[in-house]
Amino acid sequence: MESKGLKRGGLGPFRLAPWFSARPWGRLDLRPWYAVTGTTEPVGEAWLTGAQCVVETGALTGQTLAQAAAEFPLLVKLLFPNEKLSVQVHPDDAMARAMGQPRGKTECWYVVEAEAGATIALGLGEGVTAEAVRAAVVDGTLEELLEWVPVEAGEMVFVDAGTVHAIGPGVVLLETQQTSDATFRLYDYGRGRELHLEQGLRAMKMRTAAGKVRPRAMDGFIRLIEQRYFVVDRYDVAAGGDAVVPVEGAGCVVGLRGEAVVVSGGCEDVELPMGRAVVVPVECGAVRVRSEAGASFVNCWAP
Numbered sequence: 001m002e003s004k005g006l007k008r009g010g011l012g013p014f015r016l017a018p019w020f021s022a023r024p025w026g027r028l029d030l031r032p033w034y035a036v037t038g039t040t041e042p043v044g045e046a047w048l049t050g051a052q053c054v055v056e057t058g059a060l061t062g063q064t065l066a067q068a069a070a071e072f073p074l075l076v077k078l079l080f081p082n083e084k085l086s087v088q089v090h091p092d093d094a095m096a097r098a099m100g101q102p103r104g105k106t107e108c109w110y111v112v113e114a115e116a117g118a119t120i121a122l123g124l125g126e127g128v129t130a131e132a133v134r135a136a137v138v139d140g141t142l143e144e145l146l147e148w149v150p151v152e153a154g155e156m157v158f159v160d161a162g163t164v165h166a167i168g169p170g171v172v173l174l175e176t177q178q179t180s181d182a183t184f185r186l187y188d189y190g191r192g193r194e195l196h197l198e199q200g201l202r203a204m205k206m207r208t209a210a211g212k213v214r215p216r217a218m219d220g221f222i223r224l225i226e227q228r229y230f231v232v233d234r235y236d237v238a239a240g241g242d243a244v245v246p247v248e249g250a251g252c253v254v255g256l257r258g259e260a261v262v263v264s265g266g267c268e269d270v271e272l273p274m275g276r277a278v279v280v281p282v283e284c285g286a287v288r289v290r291s292e293a294g295a296s297f298v299n300c301w302a303p
Contacts, residue, residue, distance in 0.1 A: 015272070016049060021046075021047060032274075048276070088184060096182050103178050108159060111152065113172040118168060161203075163205070221245075231302075252278055255272045255273050
């Protein structure tokens, strides 16, 4: 595992301002998550731990995460599709490094919201070949070769590198991934954006470990997923209650519902509203998250 961590010792938890990425498949209105995005274009992604996200609490206020962290291993986002996302695939570590990039892109999606009938595409249908994929891209029928899977709020989906995938509308997803933007777009419904067919065909795998993940009840929280690159745990705090969150690797807590406060001994308390990430340095050991009216949040960390 590559080195990672904050550049300066002695830091307590600090909150990041989200960075909004305009996408043609996104939404114009992100409420109740965000009242203002700073753009009039449809927003598809809110990057919560992007390198360009600005610290908004504590001693590092005004710095970007890239300035504050020598290497932050996870890119955490909220996705807001109003239309279908492009059909795409991500390279694994070996392929990415052969291309001169530091790492591949394995990710997972936690379904925060889902309308009735919402679906995602996860992998290729039985017997589909690379030649069939190439032909389907040309004639505009690639959607028909994908495995479309219904999703509901509260489900976790693992998206292994090499998995051909897409996301339909009607969901809000929390995406936790390797810090990488290595994406090959195979098909984009005629939107006119660049495709990466040859790279995508090389990156895709006929079968991967992708799929829904069964949650596991732990001591005071729910383990949503545990993989080589990331662990995501969900905590639900009752009104007037709190939760102790162990810090076992570089990561962050992300508010999903209600409002909470992150407390770390000897450090400034940090408010945790929904749709915000609070980075917790490993040296904190553990933090306490409390809520007056009740809240839900996840702890996303790299083992």
